[in-house]
Amino acid sequence: MMLSMLYGVGIAFFGFVLHTSVAGINRKISGRLQKRYGPKWYQEFLDIFKLLSKRATSHGWIFDFGVIMALGGIIATAMFIPVTNNFLAFPDFDNFFIFAYLIAVGMLGMAMSASGSGNPLASIGVMRALTTMLAYDIPYMVVIVTIIKLTGTSSISGLALYQQAAGNNWFIVALPLGAIVAVLALMAGLGKKPFETYIAPAEIASGPLVEYGGKQLGMLFIMMEITHFIEVSLFVNLFLGGAENIFIFLVKYFAVYTALSLISNVYARFKIDQVVLFFYKWPLLIAIVQGFIAIYLGWVI
Amino acid sequence: MASIELLLIIALASGFLAYLLGRVNRVYGAIVTIVSSMFVFSSLAYFGFTDSLDTTVSILPYVTFQVTYLGMFFAVMITFIYAMVSFFNPMFIKDYKYPGAYSMLYILSMAGVIGVFFTDNFMVMFFFFEFIVWTSMFLIPLGHSRKAAVSYYAFSAVGSFALLFAIFMMREAAGSFGINAGLAAISGTNAIVVFILLIVSAFAKLGAFPLHTWLPIAHGNAPHPFSPVLSGALVKLGAFVAVMALIKITPNSYVIVALDLPLAQYLVAIFAGLSIVFGTLMAIRQDDAKKLLAYSSMSHGGYILLAFSLGSSIGLSGGFYHIVTHALATGAAFLAIAAVGRQTGTTKMSELGGVIQKMPVTYVVYLIAIISMAGIPPMGGFISKWLIFQAVIDKGLILLAAAVFFGSIGSFLYVFRPLAALFLGQEKPQFKGILKEAPVIMLIPMIVLSGMNLVTGIFPNIFLQFINKVIVELGMAPVVLGTYTIQGTNGILDPLQITIAFGIGVVIAFIIFILLKKSKQVGLMDTYTAGNFIYSEELMHYSVDFYAPIERLYEKHTTHVQDMYKSLENKVKEFGNVVKYFFFTNKPEITVFWILIIIGALLWGDLL
Structure with missing residues (x-):
């Protein structure tokens, strides 16, 4: 058990390094799109280590405790991620619902810490983040329910193996409508435009992050990178057939994240009620239609 | 071995003891609630889990007991909540107008729980069911809202009558008030009716849509220590009824x-x-x-x-x-x-x-x-x-x-x-x-x-x-x-x-966190305000209309169910006025006349 735990911590660390690099490269790509030179690919590492080394202010014990709980919860969640068919810490125990709900501990920690700072902008940011979550998670979950019902397993690595088996397509092909919903939900989950209402730097001063600096901000950045790693890896495993080896995983991971970054570059920001209305109008409808035709009519490509 | 009857009697007796002691000193009465509920919970849990609860009855009339895992599950859990919450009673007892009555009713409603979950007879179950409703109905207005108690009672009455009719129908089918016999005997169209009645009862007790409007009124206005009992324990009576309907009766349906x-x-x-x-x-x-x-x-x-x-x-x-x-x-x-x-x-x-x-x-x-x-x-x-x-x-x-x-x-x-x-x-x-x-x-x-x-x-x-x-x-x-x-x-x-x-x-x-440099502690008002000078805590606290953007999307549609019950209430009131106009005018002879007519109509064919 202890060995698996260490293995899991290794995966979390791998996820941090991987996502920070991929995000750095994407900053460069965005820069080139906007005819800038862009920062170096390892700029995000420099930012985080600089922040960790600086002296910061704290608004009381809950402010600090929330940060620890946030990072701890996210590391725990990342430990369960299956990277490839063999690179995973807990075979059979990588239940989808563990990711869906354990990730919430980290989110709750961050929200609690932000509200504990006493800044109303932070509370508004948290309110918007939770509202966005209520919007995008329902359609996404309906798609996942469809997948679990079709395959009979909720283990992420099990689902990846199912897609790799001969005769089965990746779910991005097998359930095309569901895949559209999942892409939209993933964009909202990653806080990409047009769904980045809860960060909104010029409007509510980065929302939940407004009061942070120094090591607290650095730890929250680490937490964000690992959160993004979890969300993108889940997409790769659920819809793109997982990965037989680490090389395929890296390619798929980079492709997904870069594609989403490119899409988000051309959008402006939604208002928060527009986010809710948007997700409850089309994606929820599409997800339910996909569920009906896949489960009751058996139309799976 | 521990007799359930004895436990029930001890609980009832300690209720009256709590009232008497509460008359002497209100805190004593509250302390009796702690002792009594802890005693009932621990004996139920200990003797229950060692399978040594005795069901013989020697004193109480008509009452019969049986021990089922289902009943024990509910009884132990609910008395645990009672026992935990009772620690709050001494601290709140000074707020109540009738402190002795509060302590007594608190224990009596818990005694009712024993009766409901350990009996094998529908009538006894119904009796204790109502016992809980009536005791808790008088507990709720101690939180200074009479309307809350009325609302609680109205919805409980819907549940109780539905349950009572279901019990009568099962009695008709089985020939006795036995719970297992009644549930097994019911079949055909009657099963569908009993199913619906029991479900209505369960919904009313659990506060499920559309019989939910009493929940916020009663929970919100009940005395602070009684709200957790209502929400954590008593509402779960509905779940017990739901199990009877959904698992034990299987009406022939499509x-x-x-x-x-x-x-x-x-x-x-x-x-x-x-x-x-x-x-x-x-x-x-x-x-x-x-x-x-x-x-x-x-x-x-x-x-x-x-x-x-x-x-x-x-x-x-x-x-x-x-x-x-x-x-x-x-x-x-x-x-x-x-x-x-x-x-x-x-x-x-x-x-x-x-x-x-x-x-x-x-x-x-x-x-x-x-x-x-x-x-x-x-x-x-x-x-x-x-x-x-x-x-x-x-x-x-x-x-x-x-x-x-x-x-x-x-x-x-x-x-x-x-x-x-x-x-x-x-x-x-x-x-x-x-x-x-x-x-x-x-x-x-x-x-x-x-x-x-x-x-x-x-x-x-x-x-x-x-x-x-x-x-x-x-x-x-x-x-x-x-x-x-x-x-x-x-x-x-x-x-x-x-x-x-x-x-x-x-x-x-x-x-x-601990390895990195220590942070400087600053006050809560020392925050980023985008250059504005904000001097008071109220202005810096975000608490009113917290989820305003999402509330705005459905705020026009929040009162439909209340409006429905409101109009129903008006109709009942109007009907009451009609009845009053015809039957209860200021001339008593008219009332007597109608009473005689009705009695005559009821007895027509039997005696007359």
């Missing part, structure tokens, strides 16, 4: 082949789903923390009904476990809010803020409770919700899955609101310096309940093994359990492993 579910069960599930969604939406927009928790009870009642209606053993297991975890979580949350209410004099979130600075223990209790309520590991709520998800997905119910997940994510929203607006944020100036942590006697039950929330989340198999016995007794296959693992229909869960992973994560984060 089976939906695609869903592998009878139509009757599916309709109940739909209403349960609506309860989840509407409860969540209403909870999001409450300003009073107690009303917010009341609506969350409605939503969780929906989860329980939904789990039972699916008819699979994993669903049943999830439903029963959700009863436990929700009772523990909502009990702890209500107690934490009650503690805040006692120390500050209000439970309205818009009037509070920064309570954590002076009441950190209460805050932690509330935090653990809401983690469980929102279904986040490592607390019990995660396990029970996981089991319910398994059951829903196993049937492939897409629309209900959407409702279930809406309730689950929505619960993050509403439980976070008191956390941010009431406990965190700026410390209000009117509470600075005067606010203190709750007294130790109040902290004891809160800490015990928090511990239980953790235990239910880390070692759920202790409880699930007992629930398996209940399920087997109801004629279903038990859920497969390992030493630490639970086998679902589409995956395995190892709660201990998740907890260890979380622990390791927190340790790593803590090491990173």
Whole structure:
């Protein structure tokens, strides 16, 4: 058990390094799109280590405790991620619902810490983040329910193996409508435009992050990178057939994240009620239609 | 061996003792509630789990007992909540107009619980059912709202009459008031009618849509220590009735082949789903923390009904476990809010803020409770919700899955609101310096309940093994359990492993935190304000209309059900006026005349 735990911590660390690099490269790509030179690919590492080394202010014990709980919860969640068919810490125990709900501990920690700072902008940011979550998670979950019902397993690595088996397509092909919903939900989950209402730097001063600096901000950045790693890896495993080896995983991971970054570059920001209305109008409808035709009519490509 | 009859008599006697002592000194009466409820809970739990409860009856007339795992499950859990909450009574007793009566009614309503769950006779069950309703009806107005008691009684009456008619129909079919005989004997069209009646009764008791409007009124206005009992314990009587209807009666109804579910069960599930969604939406927009928790009870009642209606053993297991975890979580949350209410004099979130600075223990209790309520590991709520998800997905119910997940994510929203607006944020100036942590006697039950929330989340198999016995007794296959693992229909869960992973994560984060440079402590007003000079705490605290953007989307549609009941109430009043006009005018001879006519009509054919 202890060995698996260490293995899991290794995966979390791998996820941090991987996502920070991929995000750095994407900053460069965005820069080139906007005819800038862009920062170096390892700029995000420099930012985080600089922040960790600086002296910061704290608004009381809950402010600090929330940060620890946030990072701890996210590391725990990342430990369960299956990277490839063999690179995973807990075979059979990588239940989808563990990711869906354990990730919430980290989110709750961050929200609690932000509200504990006493800044109303932070509370508004948290309110918007939770509202966005209520919007995008329902359609996404309906798609996942469809997948679990079709395959009979909720283990992420099990689902990846199912897609790799001969005769089965990746779910991005097998359930095309569901895949559209999942892409939209993933964009909202990653806080990409047009769904980045809860960060909104010029409007509510980065929302939940407004009061942070120094090591607290650095730890929250680490937490964000690992959160993004979890969300993108889940997409790769659920819809793109997982990965037989680490090389395929890296390619798929980079492709997904870069594609989403490119899409988000051309959008402006939604208002928060527009986010809710948007997700409850089309994606929820599409997800339910996909569920009906896949489960009751058996139309799976 | 311990006789149930003796326990019941001791409970009833201690109720009257509490009244008498309460007349001498109000605190003595409250202390009797602690002793009595702890005694009843511990003897029920000890003798129950060692299978040594004695059912012989020698003193009480008409009463007969039986011990079932189902009854014991409910009785032990509910008396546990009574026992925990009773520690709050001495601290609140001075607020009541009739302190002796409060202590007595508190114990008597608990005595009723023993009667309901250990009898094998429908009439005795109904008697104690009403006993609980009547005692709690007089407890609620002690929180200074008469209207709340009326509303509670009106909806309870709907449930009680539905139950009574169902009992009569089963008596007609079976020839006796025996519970098992009655449930087994009913068949055909009668089974459908009894099913509907029992479901109405269950909905009214659980506060499920559309019979939910009494929940926020009663929970919100009841005395602070009685709200957790209502929400955590008494509401669960509805779940007991629902089990009788959904599991023990199987009316011949059309089976939906695609869903592998009878139509009757599916309709109940739909209403349960609506309860989840509407409860969540209403909870999001409450300003009073107690009303917010009341609506969350409605939503969780929906989860329980939904789990039972699916008819699979994993669903049943999830439903029963959700009863436990929700009772523990909502009990702890209500107690934490009650503690805040006692120390500050209000439970309205818009009037509070920064309570954590002076009441950190209460805050932690509330935090653990809401983690469980929102279904986040490592607390019990995660396990029970996981089991319910398994059951829903196993049937492939897409629309209900959407409702279930809406309730689950929505619960993050509403439980976070008191956390941010009431406990965190700026410390209000009117509470600075005067606010203190709750007294130790109040902290004891809160800490015990928090511990239980953790235990239910880390070692759920202790409880699930007992629930398996209940399920087997109801004629279903038990859920497969390992030493630490639970086998679902589409995956395995190892709660201990998740907890260890979380622990390791927190340790790593803590090491990173502690190794880095120490932070400078600054005050809460020392924050970024974009260059504006904000001088008062009120202006820096975000607590009013917390979820305004999402509330705006549905705020026009929040009163439909209330409006319906309001117009129904007006019709009843008008009818009452008509009756009054014809029958009860200021001339008594007219009244006597009508009474004679009616008696004559009733006896026509028999005597005349």
